[in-house]
Structure formats: C-alpha cells, structure tokens
Amino acid sequence: MANMTASALQAFLDGHFPASGIEVLSAGGMRAEIMLPVGKQHLRPGGSVSGPVMMTLADTAMYMAILAELGPVAMAVTSSLNINFLRRPDPVDMFARAELFKLGKRLAMGEVKIFSRGSDDMVAHATCTYSIPPV
Amino acid sequence: MANMTASALQAFLDGHFPASGIEVLSAGGMRAEIMLPVGKQHLRPGGSVSGPVMMTLADTAMYMAILAELGPVAMAVTSSLNINFLRRPDPVDMFARAELFKLGKRLAMGEVKIFSRGSDDMVAHATCTYSIPPV
Amino acid sequence: MANMTASALQAFLDGHFPASGIEVLSAGGMRAEIMLPVGKQHLRPGGSVSGPVMMTLADTAMYMAILAELGPVAMAVTSSLNINFLRRPDPVDMFARAELFKLGKRLAMGEVKIFSRGSDDMVAHATCTYSIPPV
Amino acid sequence: MANMTASALQAFLDGHFPASGIEVLSAGGMRAEIMLPVGKQHLRPGGSVSGPVMMTLADTAMYMAILAELGPVAMAVTSSLNINFLRRPDPVDMFARAELFKLGKRLAMGEVKIFSRGSDDMVAHATCTYSIPPV
Numbered sequence: 001m002a003n004m005t006a007s008a009l010q011a012f013l014d015g016h017f018p019a020s021g022i023e024v025l026s027a028g029g030m031r032a033e034i035m036l037p038v039g040k041q042h043l044r045p046g047g048s049v050s051g052p053v054m055m056t057l058a059d060t061a062m063y064m065a066i067l068a069e070l071g072p073v074a075m076a077v078t079s080s081l082n083i084n085f086l087r088r089p090d091p092v093d094m095f096a097r098a099e100l101f102k103l104g105k106r107l108a109m110g111e112v113k114i115f116s117r118g119s120d121d122m123v124a125h126a127t128c129t130y131s132i133p134p135v
Numbered sequence: 136m137a138n139m140t141a142s143a144l145q146a147f148l149d150g151h152f153p154a155s156g157i158e159v160l161s162a163g164g165m166r167a168e169i170m171l172p173v174g175k176q177h178l179r180p181g182g183s184v185s186g187p188v189m190m191t192l193a194d195t196a197m198y199m200a201i202l203a204e205l206g207p208v209a210m211a212v213t214s215s216l217n218i219n220f221l222r223r224p225d226p227v228d229m230f231a232r233a234e235l236f237k238l239g240k241r242l243a244m245g246e247v248k249i250f251s252r253g254s255d256d257m258v259a260h261a262t263c264t265y266s267i268p269p270v
Numbered sequence: 271m272a273n274m275t276a277s278a279l280q281a282f283l284d285g286h287f288p289a290s291g292i293e294v295l296s297a298g299g300m301r302a303e304i305m306l307p308v309g310k311q312h313l314r315p316g317g318s319v320s321g322p323v324m325m326t327l328a329d330t331a332m333y334m335a336i337l338a339e340l341g342p343v344a345m346a347v348t349s350s351l352n353i354n355f356l357r358r359p360d361p362v363d364m365f366a367r368a369e370l371f372k373l374g375k376r377l378a379m380g381e382v383k384i385f386s387r388g389s390d391d392m393v394a395h396a397t398c399t400y401s402i403p404p405v
Numbered sequence: 406m407a408n409m410t411a412s413a414l415q416a417f418l419d420g421h422f423p424a425s426g427i428e429v430l431s432a433g434g435m436r437a438e439i440m441l442p443v444g445k446q447h448l449r450p451g452g453s454v455s456g457p458v459m460m461t462l463a464d465t466a467m468y469m470a471i472l473a474e475l476g477p478v479a480m481a482v483t484s485s486l487n488i489n490f491l492r493r494p495d496p497v498d499m500f501a502r503a504e505l506f507k508l509g510k511r512l513a514m515g516e517v518k519i520f521s522r523g524s525d526d527m528v529a530h531a532t533c534t535y536s537i538p539p540v
Binding site: 016017019041044045046048050051052055056059060075077078079080081082083084085088 | 151152154176179180181183185186187190191194195210212213214215216217218219220223
C-alpha cells in the first residue's frame, strides 16, 4: 500500500512544480506512471520532443515512485541519472513508467521507460538513483 | 576556429528555446561555457536547484560545444546522458562547462562540469553523447 | 528465430574467450541468459564477487543477445555501459539476463539484470549500447 | 599526502588480485595512474582490447585513487560505473588515469581516462562512484 496515492502525489507536484504540466496516472507497489501533455514549449529543432523534457519526465517518475512509498516528508534528491534515447519522439503526449529495483535506507534505484502516445516502441530508457537523507 | 561564435550560438538558442534564459559565455576549441541566471522557477523542495535544470544545462552546454564546431545545419540529437550530482547547489547562478572528447562523423562525446557562482566545488558532472546525422 | 542458438553462442564464446568460464543458458527473441560458476578468482576483498566480474557478465550477456539476432559475422563492439550495484553478492554462481530494447542498423541498446543463485533480489543492473559496424 | 603510496597500493593489489597484472604508476592528491601490460588474454574478436578489460582498468584506477586517500582499511565498493568507448584500442599497453571529484564520508565520485601507449587520443572515458562504509 502506498503512503501517497496518485492524487496526493498530484497535489504535491502541483504545489512544488506548478509549471510542470505533468499528470500522475498511478503510483504504488514500487511503481509510478506519469503523463506529459506535449506542447510547443517541449519541442526542439526538428519538431521532436527535446531531450531535457524526457530527462525531467524520467526524474519525476522516479520521484513519484519513491514518494509513493516513503511519503511527502522524505526529502529525497536525485544522485545520478543515466538516459539513453532510442527513437525520435513525435510531438505527442509522453508517458513515463518508473519501477524501483531497490529502496534502501540511504539509496533508491530504479528504471524509467518512456513512450509516446499511440506506440509501443520505447522512446527512451533511464536508470536513476536517489539519495534518501536520514530521518 | 569555431563555425559558430558565442553570439551566433546565443541567437540560435534564443530562436529555438526562447524560454531557456541561458547565456552562452564562450564557445570554440571543442569547448563551450554557458550560464543560467537561477530564479524561483528552477528550485525544488528544500530550496536547491532542481536536478532537471542541471540536466538541461549539461545537455545544452554539450549542444553548444558541438554546434560551435559543426555549425547550425548539423541537427545533432542527444543519444545518451549520464549525470552525477555531487553537492546540493545553493539557489544562485549556475555555470556549465562542456569539453568534447570525440567529435566523429556519427558520434560526439564529451563531459560537462557544473558549478555554482562563487564556489570552485563541482556541483554536478555529466557525460553525454550526441548522434550526428549524415549530411 | 535466433540466427545463433545458445549452443552456437557457447562455441563462439569458448573459441574467443577460452578463460571466461561463462555458460550460455538461453538466447533468442531479443534476450539471452548466461551463468558464471563463481570461484575464488572472482572475489574481491570482503569475499563478495568483484565489480569487474559483474561488468564482464553484463557486457557478455548483451553480446550474446545481439549475436543471437545478427549471427557471428557481426563484429559488434560495446560503445557504452552503465552499471549500478544494488547488493553485495554472496560468493555463489551468478546469472545475467539481457533484454534488447532496440536493435537498429547502427546501434543496439538493452539492459541486463544480474542475480545470485538462490535469490530473487537483483544484485546489479546494467544498461549497454553496442555499435554495429556497416555490413 | 597519500595514506597509501603507489608501492603500498601495488602490494595491496598483488595480494588481493594476484592475476591482475596491473602496475600502479602513481597515486595521491586525489589521483592515481595505473598501467596494464596488454597480452593475448585481453583481446577480443577483431584484435582490440576487450571492453571488460577497460572496465576493470577504470574500476581499479578509481579504487587506487580512493585507497591512496583513505588507506587500506577502507572497504570501499563500487556503487556505479559508466563508461564510453571512443576508439578501438590497438593491442598495446593501456594507461588509466583516475581523478576524484568528490571524496565524502559516504560516497566517492570521479572520472577515469584511458589511453593506449603511444597515443594522446582518449580510448575510453569512465565515471565511477564508490560507496564508503561507515568506519
């Protein structure tokens, strides 16, 4: 059972990052799924979604998966992120699905798979570690 | 000698990413340095600069270093990025310094070191590869 | 259907890396699983399996998954590898399971999950890209 | 001043990894340089030095740089490694030069640059984090 539900995470995200535009679709069970309604401000030259937008999605999906387990008091911060871009994404909504592989006392680690709406081909894959400060 | 000067890169950046706020300080010789005037919109819970802001800085610094060599026609795209966060950055301006280690026909690879104004302690370190499409 | 079966891959591995000790358990369908009978030579101070041994396993599992698709003529070489260590492995046999996320004309990318015999807790997770030379 | 000199590190390495063949050339000041006399056992199909050999070099160079600061009692273990391969190395001796960017109480992070004897072109670049257990 999650310590924060998807709607609690949505409120947290909207409060701290009011401009993100990200929607929390589901969270719990060491997983989270988020969605970004892609607009002009997310595109790069050539018309595809920019790399940093997908990095932000990966980082945010991991953050949501961790907070779903630990609750809002946990001031976890990203300690590393590695991302590989596999395909040029069309300018459509994007989904990021995080799965935690480890949630220890000091460190969380997991992966995020990023997709475009309407396609099963992975657009980007990220792994990410978060540092969890002592309570 | 660079194919694009710092001021040409600044115009390119302002044209394609009008909301970035990033300033191109120098470019050429397989290097580039950029600066971000940090504002409230760049902060995360706890008051430090958010991870995705630094990922964006790393990616942009690499992009500038590559375009400085290849010119604006090169539609290079990020193929991977790896970043390690070393210290929590204070909410002050940030600098990103890119250095290319390889600039091949198909792939560019380099590193980016990120600092906060007023400190010599590296805040984050990134390595990044860009894919360079055939001319 | 794989271009190289597990037994063909085993013969390839034994021919090119006679000292590896690695066994190819299965291959095909964009996946491969290998096993390393762990001995004293694989341990580090403290008695756990050394990091480079697991890096070798990750790289080899990816290589097997790629050759299973492309056949032995493809001189694919690793272009990047990222690995996170999640738990200290006991000095027992290790398994590495590779899955390809992309197999393009120039680049293959996938992940490898590493386990110790007798446990379902992932010991290490790697992502890896291979460069595929033109035919 | 280093807590372990290059010759003390060499003895440590020979004691714990008697088959490595690695020579510690220098250590101290947050840096270390090591050298591998490359032999047939280090080569891969195509005649270049294999990826895992360079991963081992990167990991070992970081380990030496850390132990040079902390001394032999520190049972530091690799927590992550990211490596990019830039050029196919000729079958000649290889050098790995590590530099620590951070040496904290819990985590060390740095980079390693790998070269072949007789060339100034970097062959591979790695970043690496080590976890430092409580004393």
